[in-house]
Amino acid sequence: MKKVSIIICAFNEEETIKKVVSACCRFNPTAEVMVVDDGSTDATGQILKDLGKEYKFRYEKLPENKGKSWAMVHGVEQTTGDIILFFDADVSRISRQHFKSLLKPFMDDSADMVLGQPRETMIDYRINPFKSLTGERAMYRSDIMSILEDIREIRFGVETFINLYYQAEGKRIKYVLLEGLLHPNTFEKTSKVVATKKYISEGQEIALTYMNNYNLIVRRIENKMNHASRKTMDLISEVQVRINREIEEFINNLN
Numbered sequence: 673m674k675k676v677s678i679i680i681c682a683f684n685e686e687e688t689i690k691k692v693v694s695a696c697c698r699f700n701p702t703a704e705v706m707v708v709d710d711g712s713t714d715a716t717g718q719i720l721k722d723l724g725k726e727y728k729f730r731y732e733k734l735p736e737n738k739g740k741s742w743a744m745v746h747g748v749e750q751t752t753g754d755i756i757l758f759f760d761a762d763v764s765r766i767s768r769q770h771f772k773s774l775l776k777p778f779m780d781d782s783a784d785m786v787l788g789q790p791r792e793t794m795i796d797y798r799i800n801p802f803k804s805l806t807g808e809r810a811m812y813r814s815d816i817m818s819i820l821e822d823i824r825e826i827r828f829g830v831e832t833f834i835n836l837y838y839q840a841e842g843k844r845i846k847y848v849l850l851e852g853l854l855h856p857n858t859f860e861k862t863s864k865v866v867a868t869k870k871y872i873s874e875g876q877e878i879a880l881t882y883m884n885n886y887n888l889i890v891r892r893i894e895n896k897m898n899h900a901s902r903k904t905m906d907l908i909s910e911v912q913v914r915i916n917r918e919i920e921e922f923i924n925n926l927n
C-alpha cells in the first residue's frame with residue numbers, strides 16, 4: 673500500500689485551519705499529515721496546538737515567513753510518504769470524496785500528477801484560466817525530489833514551475849473536479865487594496881517563473897509537437913492499412 677503524506681501550507685488561516693486539518697486527519701487515517709506555518713501572526717498556531725490534542729498531525733512552525741514554496745519544500749523534506757498531497761488551508765466544505773478523487777490515480781498508476789479543481793471559485797471552473805495553479809495537487813515524491821531546489825525560493829511561482837516541469841517531462845497530468853469544495857479568493861478574505869496588491873505580486877512571481885524557465889516551455893512545445901506528429905503518423909498508417917485492404921478486396925472481386 674503506497675504511503676501518503678498530506679502537506680498543508682498555512683499563513684494566517686485562523687478561519688479555516690481547524691476544519692482543514694481535521695478533515696485531512698479524519699478522512700485519511702493512515703496518512704501522515706503535516707502543517708507548515710512560516711510566521712503566521714493570527715491564531716493559527718494556537719488553534720493547531722489545541723487541535724493536536726484531538727488529532728495526530730505534525731505542526732512545523734518556521735521562525736520567519738519565506739513563502740509558500742519554501743513551506744512546501746520543507747514539508748516534502750520532513751515527510752516520508754511515496755505520494756505527496758498538497759492541500760491549501762483556506763478551503764472549506766471538504767469531503768472524503770475529494771481525497772479519493774485526488775489519490776485514486778496513484779493507486780491505479782494512471783497519472784503522475786493530479787490537479788484538484790474546486791468547483792466553487794471566483795471564475796467559473798469550466799473556463800478558469802488559473803485552474804492549473806490549484807493548491808490541491810498530488811504527485812509522487814520521486815518526481816518532486818528532483819526539483820526541490822528549483823522551487824524552494826520561487827514563492828507563488830511554485831505551481832507554475834511544477835506544471836511546466838511535468839509538461840516538459842511529458843508526464844501524465846490529470847484534472848479532477850472537487851465537487852462542493854469552496855475556495856474563497858482573497859477579495860472575499862480581505863480588503864480590495866490588500867487583495868489587489870497580493871494578486872499583483874503573485875502575478876509578478878508567476879511571470880518571473882515563466883521568464884526564467886523558457887527552456888521548460890520550449891521542451892513542452894517540443895513534446896506537444898512530437899505527440900501531434902506521432903498521432904498524425906498513426907493516422908496515416910491506419911488509413912494506409914484501410915486503403916490496402918480495399919484495394920485487395922477490389923482486386924479479389926475482379927477475379
Ligand SMILES: Nc1nc2c(ncn2[C@@H]2O[C@H](COP(=O)(O)OP(=O)(O)OP(=O)(O)O)[C@@H](O)[C@H]2O)c(=O)[nH]1
Pocket residue numbers: 681682683684685708709710737738739740743759760761762807855856857858859
Ligand atoms: N506556510 C506558508 N503558507 C502560505 C504562504 N502564503 C500562502 N500560504 C498558504 O498557501 C495556500 C494558498 O495561498 P493563498 O493565499 O490562498 O493563494 P491562492 O489560493 O493562490 O490565492 P486566492 O485565490 O486568493 O486564495 C493557503 O493555504 C495559504 O495559507 C506562506 O508564505 N507560507
Ligand SMILES: [Mg+2]
Pocket residue numbers: 760762855856857
Ligand atoms: Mg487560496
